[in-house]
Amino acid sequence: AAPAHVASRVEAMSEFTFERLAVAERTMRADEQREAARAAAEEAWVDERVAEGESRRVLEVTPPGDAAHWAELAARPVDGGVGERKPDSTGTARWHEALAPWGLTLAAAGAVGGGGRGLVTTRSFKRGEVLMRVTPAVAVVSGRHLSSRCHHSHATGGRLLVCSRCGCARYCSADHQRAAWAGHRDECALLAQTRPRVPGQTVRLLARLLALLRRSAGAPPPEDAGEWARSAAAILSLSHQLGGQPAERCAEFGEQAGMVCSLIQEAARSGGGWAGSSSCPPQEEVASLLSLLSLNAHAICDAELQEIGIGLYPLAALANHDCDPTAAQSFGAAGKLTLRALRPLAAGEAVTIGYVDLAAAASERRQALRSSYLFTCECRACEEALAPTPAARKREAARCEAAASLREEQRAELAAIDAADWEAALRRSTRAAEIAASLLPPGAPALGLQLLRAGKLHAHCGSLRESVGYLRRATEVLQAVHGEAAPLVRDAAEMLRGAQLELAYGDNSAAS
Template sequence: MAPKLERFVSPGKGNGLRATARIKRGELVYSCEPLACCVSNKLSREVCHHCFTRRETLLRCSQCKTARYCNITCQRQAWSGHKRECKCLRSLLPRIPTDSVRLAARLIFAVLSPSQNSSEELYTLEEHESHLSSVSEQKKQGLSQLASMLELYLQQEAPDLVREMTSLPPSCREPLSLIAKVTCNCFTISDGELQEIGVGLYPSLSLLNHDCRPNCVMVFKGTKLQLRAVRDINPEEELTISYIETLSLTEDGQKQLEDQYHFTCRCQRCDSQDKDGLMLSGGESTWRPLKEALPRLEGLKAESNWQTLLESCSRLLSTVGCDVPEENLYKLRVTDMALDASVHLGHWEEAVGYGEKTLPVYRQYYPDPHPVHGVQLMRVGKLQHYLVHIEDALETFKQAYQIIKVTHGDDHPMTTDLLMKMEECRTEMDQHSSS
């Protein structure tokens, strides 16, 4: 299949990707495996380090005690990429390096292993920007610490590596430059429910430029990244994705883009700040307690302290009541966390109540076919189905399907799961009407 995209120089942005032919909404534009990837440290016990599937029980590597796999097959298939990493991990136990250090090391091992190297990349590792000349002194210090950790981590392999790394491009031999390239160009790998499970480097897709209202979205099947069009795209039109969470104030989004990606967004949405008024609806004195509580609530969520999280969220939401509209960004975030906590605690009635409140707001903030909206609908539909609200569940699943078939495609496990859920609802409704 001829590629539907090509590299070009995008005015004012440097390198970019554009369409070579007309691309229809929902069409798969490009898919690829990463040059290197690793499971996030915080999920290393829950996700297979080869296929990135979540499982209740995983086999543990008997040597490094860190890598985990679904079964012997995954473990064997992972060994060629894991054997050097395994030695490095053993040398540092019980310390585990950060995700970016592990990814940088895996990148070195992948580039030095010709069998894993792809010759079809549109963008080489050497060409990736490190942006070291434009980062603040404070950030450079942080990157230098990561570079020192990378050197320490690689010491076990150092005698062989030093000799082998002479074949790498000059900017990839220098640990600081490599770490800077990795942190600036890696993608977060997410599961079907868009929860982060790892990080990976996909060189060709690092060429994609940002837009706050992009024409493409990225979803993952395991570690394979799929780029899909969410609008019809004309030949020679630039392909764009959003680098940041859609649900953020203009000022916060711009700060993240400047801090992490070193550019200022000048798109129409940023210039008009059209959603900010809605996100901050209600009197500031009434929503400020919600905003101020968020760091503590996020801490409780990170600790999986679901009972305290639910109590805190429900108390805050009942205190502000109707004074703060559902559209308020901080109220929505607190409601979403109350939903998460309710699900983890098995409080299904509460969970569906919180979930249903979020849906009209998600519809306002994610107007395009957006995977985040589709996943939220699917989540609420499953709760409605579990509570035997069959007609509501079918309607919610139908709305989710209209989005997911575009953002994920017909062959994605999420789409298959959704079609199965809709069929279950119809069967149950038929049985009910005939009894």
């Protein structure tokens, strides 16, 4: 039998890990509510200011076209490229060059699912192997994390230094402030004008994108293929048309573009950077960049899938969607994106990710994809689920119900954790884990997290055998998504070992 001190140490360790989780989750939710209110206020301000016509009146810029104008742009014919994050033919050779070192290539139309172009492997990959690791061309921290995370590394904790000019950007060290300055300088000039209010993340990301395009105007495209894949040329070859976008969204892009153009012109006039006539492209072009961001940007999430920012990764944006994806992305310091294989891949297989909640029913997923990414998913899972047969219809209806109860169980689980009602949390979590396992693809990051929560709750409530089962499944899923070295995975593996030890010790003492 394991000596008593080993067992008690294991117990103390798992208690500690669990408490930390609970506290972190509670704090996160309180922070979230505060910051969500703040973010809502920010977004409201953006709308309000444009609605008032304040910026237009004060800054004397050409008013944006009326609603009919934007509706007309939205109604323009959709070319085959829109919605699937695939580039047009510009720079095809350079995309190939940038993808080659990763063992990837861009397949011709029709070679992969969906009928369009897409990312495919040129060699085999093991489950969990890195498919691509890229830094964002542009990225910003979400409204709710503006004051709690370093705007360069995205790290939390400690006292953050504030950029004195805009009062918005924050850094964990002077080094990070220096490193971030090239990307922040132009954005800073705009934020200084709106101070103390801060525009929403889309507007801030757009400002950074415009600054990048401005910096690279007239310069030759980068020699290095990896650098090229983050350059203006690469970005502008991604889908960015307004045609096909819903008319209201098109008008919204127009308003946001108008606001950014006003801010840029005012900054240029007051000598706050952005000088020169090429500072701000025509409003319609700026609006099309917002379309580009909405179709191609990735939400930057922490390991627990909480959104901490938004970034544009042109190379990663080449991966198409599939409801049973072969890959998943995770994010490291400074928003570095790593794409890993969720299952063993042979050469020539499509590299796909999930753009939307994969636990949703097929009809819900299709609707979400159509409205956000402008295409109809025709993946195998969708085609099967939405086949016009009575059996398929029955399955789809059951799945709609299961997806709704998963959301309900997860909501109740978090509420129970908040209330420190561990018995209820355990019951809800176990149910949520089983529903999630039946709805999500076996390698889905969200499934790994749900299994992890169930495993931790079982450990906390003393049901070690169940805990070991959940933690083992969780560790397996999360390892493929994040790699073995990720803190979340190391914590999960450590907890699993602890529970296994304790279980073995318990079995031995029962036997003796």
